[in-house]
Amino acid sequence: MNSNNPLAPEIEASDWLNTDRPLSLAGLRGRVVVLHAFQMLCPGCVSHGLPQARRIREVFSEEDVAVIGLHxxxxxxxxxxxxxxxxxxxEYRIGFPVGIDKAAGNGGIPLTMxxxxxxxxxxxxxxxxxxxxxxxxxxxIDDLQMGALIGQWVNDSADSTSASTFTADDVAPGRCSVERNS
Structure with missing residues (x-):
């Protein structure tokens, strides 16, 4: 196992849209998974994130790349x-599967988030x-940069340990932030 890149936690969804069965990351092994977390009232999600996810779905083979939305x-x-x-x-013609993030018991930050x-x-x-x-x-994140990363990981060998990381400082405006109580 690659210690620099932990296994991704499973998606905790209360319901799924655009799929006839719940999806699991374990069931998607062998494909690169693009998981786009969004809110339908988030301007950055509507203007950039969801259209980008749709373009990724159109460009890459479903055998290689699974695109999933997480509301x-x-x-x-x-x-x-x-x-x-x-x-x-x-209305927005989102054709890829969308999971609804399971609500926290206290009504706070959803579980997958x-x-x-x-x-x-x-x-x-x-x-x-x-x-x-x-x-x-x-x-x-820029489409060209995203496409290059996905292409790299589609073609990655099982022994590869390379990783690219970004921080919040690398992004442009147009996001909805979570305010957490410290």
Whole structure:
């Protein structure tokens, strides 16, 4: 196992859209997984993140790359329920699977968002073919840069230990941040 890149935590979804069965990262091993965390009321998600995820789905083979949306609601809980999300997914013609992040018991930060220590939306997670988390990126990322990373990991050998990392300082504006109590 690559100690620099831990296995990605499983997605904790309360429901799934655009798939006839729940998805698991273990079940997707052998493919690069692009997990796009979004909120339907996040301007950066609507203007950049979701269109980018759609373009990734169109460019890369489904045999090599799985694109998954994760609707993770950390604010405005009352207006972003499952029924509203179904309408949003239909209206925006999102064709890839979308998991609804499981709510925390206290109504706070959803479980998958907690497990990945996501800082807000849009967030993009890249998981390599072996199930290792290779990128946890908050905010906007350039299409060309994203395509190069995905292409690198599609072609990575099982023995590769290289990793690219980004920080929140590498991104442009257009993101919705989580305010956490310290």
């Amino acid at each position: 993770t609601v950390f604010e405005h809980h009352d207006v972003m329920g499952a029924d509203a999300l179904r309408v949003f997914v239909h 907690q497990n990945y220590a996501l800082r807000g939306t849009p967030s993009l997670l890249l998981i390599d073919r072996r199930g290792h988390l290779r990128l946890n990126h908050f905010g906007r």
